Amino acid sequence: MTIRHHLDEATILAYAAGTLNEAFSVVVAAHVSVCPSCRAAVRQAEAVGGNLLEQTDAVAVSADTRARMMAQLDVVAPLNTLERSRSITSPITSRELPRPLARLLGGSSLDEIRWRALAPGIAVHDLPLSPQARGHLKLLRIGAGKAMPEHGHGGEEITLILKGAYRDKFGEFRAGDVADLDESIEHSPVVTEDGPCICLIATEAPTRMKGLFARMLQPWFGI
Ligand SMILES: [Zn+2]
Numbered sequence: 001m002t003i004r005h006h007l008d009e010a011t012i013l014a015y016a017a018g019t020l021n022e023a024f025s026v027v028v029a030a031h032v033s034v035c036p037s038c039r040a041a042v043r044q045a046e047a048v049g050g051n052l053l054e055q056t057d058a059v060a061v062s063a064d065t066r067a068r069m070m071a072q073l074d075v076v077a078p079l080n081t082l083e084r085s086r087s088i089t090s091p092i093t094s095r096e097l098p099r100p101l102a103r104l105l106g107g108s109s110l111d112e113i114r115w116r117a118l119a120p121g122i123a124v125h126d127l128p129l130s131p132q133a134r135g136h137l138k139l140l141r142i143g144a145g146k147a148m149p150e151h152g153h154g155g156e157e158i159t160l161i162l163k164g165a166y167r168d169k170f171g172e173f174r175a176g177d178v179a180d181l182d183e184s185i186e187h188s189p190v191v192t193e194d195g196p197c198i199c200l201i202a203t204e205a206p207t208r209m210k211g212l213f214a215r216m217l218q219p220w221f222g223i
Contacts, residue, residue: 003035005170005177011158012038016045023135023202026127027158030098030200031178097162101200104128104137110163110198113139121146127200136203142166144197147190155204157181164197166190 007015007028014020015028032039097105104127105113115123121143129137142148144164159179166173168187173179181187191197 001034001176003037003176005173005179006035007031007038007041007158007178008180009041011180012041013045013049016042017049021135021202021204022129022133023137024156024158026100026104026137027160027178027200027202029100031160031176033098033100034176098160101127101162110139115141122148134204138201138203139198140201141196141198142189142191144191144195145193148188155183157201157203159202160200162198162200164195165192166197167192 011020011024011028015025015032020028032042097110113125115125117123123141125139125141127137127139129135139162142164157179158181159173161173161175161177161179163175165175166189168189170179170187172192173189
């Protein structure tokens, strides 16, 4: 698997600092488990964070401190100098499912998941989180060749592609790639003709998720 789309630095820093919510942490951990580049960046961020904590008693990280951490990350872990993807989509097989996700699926493979239909060609499977978790975590399956209406995001959203591929204005996203999007981003993903696309998606809050789905489903249900 060759990965072309990675986590952004802010996500890596938050993950390394342990401040990401549970849903986001699962997606990040799943990507990191298949991506040596982001794994190295996380290790580096942990090391930098540890050093900074040793140097200062302050718990709050100032803008200046954050800028220094970013600068160090730029030096040691450039995320964008990656080799080109091979042309064949290589799905993450059940055996290779990232461990944090495999645990949540209770040993089921992607083929054994019970899907709930949302709209023609679109199905969802909710994943359990601990009762106090604030984000949402879902698997989404979108049919081959299916276009989703252009939509924005009510909050931050991280998507890991597990199988199949889609294209949007940022390029083609294949198994192992992540789309690490903030609320300012609008895009219109189109699944490639090779087959359905299965993604693991963490979103910030249920109300925002509703907003996103309302917009996605509008063309079908007129809501
Ligand atoms: Zn990565």
